[in-house]
Amino acid sequence: MSSTIGIIFISVGLAFDVLGCLGLVRLPDVYNRLQAATKCVTLGTCSILLGTFLIVGCTAAGMKAFLCIIFLMLTSPVAAHAIARGAHRAGVKLWDRSVVDKYKADKEGEI
Amino acid sequence: MIRRVILFAIAFFVWCLLTWVPDIQHIIVGIFAALLVAILTGDLFIKRPHVLKHPLRYWYFFAHYLPVFLWQVIKANLDVAYRVLHPALPINPGIVKVKTTLKSDTALTFLANSITLTPGTLTVDIDPEKSVLYIHWIDVKSKDTEIATKIIVERFEKILKKIFD
Numbered sequence: 001m002s003s004t005i006g007i008i009f010i011s012v013g014l015a016f017d018v019l020g021c022l023g024l025v026r027l028p029d030v031y032n033r034l035q036a037a038t039k040c041v042t043l044g045t046c047s048i049l050l051g052t053f054l055i056v057g058c059t060a061a062g063m064k065a066f067l068c069i070i071f072l073m074l075t076s077p078v079a080a081h082a083i084a085r086g087a088h089r090a091g092v093k094l095w096d097r098s099v100v101d102k103y104k105a106d107k108e109g110e111i
Numbered sequence: 112m113i114r115r116v117i118l119f120a121i122a123f124f125v126w127c128l129l130t131w132v133p134d135i136q137h138i139i140v141g142i143f144a145a146l147l148v149a150i151l152t153g154d155l156f157i158k159r160p161h162v163l164k165h166p167l168r169y170w171y172f173f174a175h176y177l178p179v180f181l182w183q184v185i186k187a188n189l190d191v192a193y194r195v196l197h198p199a200l201p202i203n204p205g206i207v208k209v210k211t212t213l214k215s216d217t218a219l220t221f222l223a224n225s226i227t228l229t230p231g232t233l234t235v236d237i238d239p240e241k242s243v244l245y246i247h248w249i250d251v252k253s254k255d256t257e258i259a260t261k262i263i264v265e266r267f268e269k270i271l272k273k274i275f276d
Contacts, residue, residue, distance in 0.1 A: 016188055016192070019188075019191065019192045019195055019196070020191070022195050022196075023191060023194075023195040026195055026200065027195070027200070027202070028202075029204075031204065031206075031233060031235070031247045032202060032204055032247075032249060034233055034247075035191065035231070035233050035247070035249050036191050036195060038227060038228070038233065039184075039187045039188055039190075039191045039228065040188055040191050040192070042184070042228065043184055043185070043187075043188045044188075058131070059131070060130075060131050060132065063128045063129070063131040064128075064129065064131075066128070067125065067128050067129065073228075074224070077223070077224040077227035077228055077234070078220075078224065080227055080233060081223060081227060081233075081234050081235070081236075084233060084234075084235045084236075084247060085235055085236050088206075088235060088236070094204065094205070094206070095204060097204075098204045098205045098206075099203060099204070099205040099251050099254070100205035100206065100207060100251060100254045101205060101206045102206055102207055102208040102245065102254075103206045103208075103235055103236060103245040104206070106208070106245075
């Protein structure tokens with residue numbers, strides 16, 4: 001029973017990971033791509049790990065999968081935040097059809 | 112001192128999970144490893160350890176924050192999936208500014224992480240002195256700071272204020 005549910009979780013996770021990669025290809029600039037990368041890949045990978053946890057149970061591998069979920073949830077937004085901030089400071093432009101950039105207006109001449 | 116004890120307990124717990132199933136050799140090595148971590152990085156850990164004592168904060172965290180957060184994460188994924196699969200690519204991106212009333216570092220970190228994992232928003236930078244967050248929004252609904260604050264921040268701010276401040 002729990003292995004069936006685990007396989008369902010793994011399939012859903014794989015689907016979201018594929019969508020996240022598709023987003024990396026289709027979306028126009030660094031920031032939009034980061035959106036796809038953080039969201040889809042976080043939940044996709046977490047579902048795969050949760051499916052693994054359900055299949056193997058409280059064994060050595062299962063516990064590591066469970067820990068990975070917590071660390072992934074904590075660290076992946078921080079990494080996205082660091083990349084976005086670094087890209088903006090390094091002068092990577094927003095997509096030319098972006099509507100507003102308050103950050104650039106506020107940080108003008110500070111770097 | 113109390114910070115180091117808490118950090119030691121957490122590090123040892125994580126070590127036990129990593130070396131599951133526990134046996135005596137792993138536990139002895141784990142005690143020394145956790146001790147080393149606690150001595151070296153204890154100063155970087157939480158600034159106000161007394162916050163950890165209130166049971167009500169845990170209740171708010173697990174019963175109020177986590178369900179809202181998980182629901183938002185699922186919604187965010189469906190949102191990105193919709194935008195990516197739509198042939199016309201319905202995006203309208205921009206970086207907006209929002210205000211927050213949270214003060215402590217932990218609360219701001221959690222707020223920024225929550226915003227990043229909610230639909231269509233990504234934290235680019237935080238300015239703790241001015242209490243301002245810069246948010247990359249994939250579908251800008253309003254350029255005005257007040258309205259954007261209402262849409263993006265308020266949902267989490269109310270809960271996080273109870274947990275961390």
